[in-house]
Amino acid sequence: QVQLVESGGGLVQAGGSLRLSCAASGRVFGINAMGWYRQAPGKQRELVAVISRGGSTNYADSVKGRFTISRDNAKNTVYLQMNTLKPEDTAVYYCKAGVDYWGPGTQVTVSS
Numbered sequence: 576q577v578q579l580v581e582s583g584g585g586l587v588q589a590g591g592s593l594r595l596s597c598a599a600s601g602r603v604f605g606i607n608a609m610g611w612y613r614q615a616p617g618k619q620r621e622l623v624a625v626i627s628r629g630g631s632t633n634y635a636d637s638v639k640g641r642f643t644i645s646r647d648n649a650k651n652t653v654y655l656q657m658n659t660l661k662p663e664d665t666a667v668y669y670c671k672a673g674v675d676y677w678g679p680g681t682q683v684t685v686s687s
């Protein structure tokens with residue numbers, strides 16, 4: 576089993592920044608991809624960004640140039656730096672490790 580604990584969500588004004596963190600523990604050996612997904616009210620969960628153990632990244636078009644995903648393999652932690660936030664970024668943000676493991680989610684609210 577892998578446990579994921581997210582932190583860093585909150586309320587911010589449009590144009591502001593937040594940094595999310597997700598720490599993994601347990602059977603983390605062998606976990607390759609880690610990433611962030613989000614789900615807004617009434618919408619499906621969608622990919623935000625993903626990063627491989629080697630550092631390869633992939634972003635949703637809607638966040639390219641504004642969000643940066645990074646990873647510290649020694650700490651089994653993945654980060655999401657979110658800049659120039661927009662009200663449409665408001666959602667619950669979920670950390671994912673591998674194909675099976677999800678964090679409980681952290682709320683991000685961007686006010687206009």
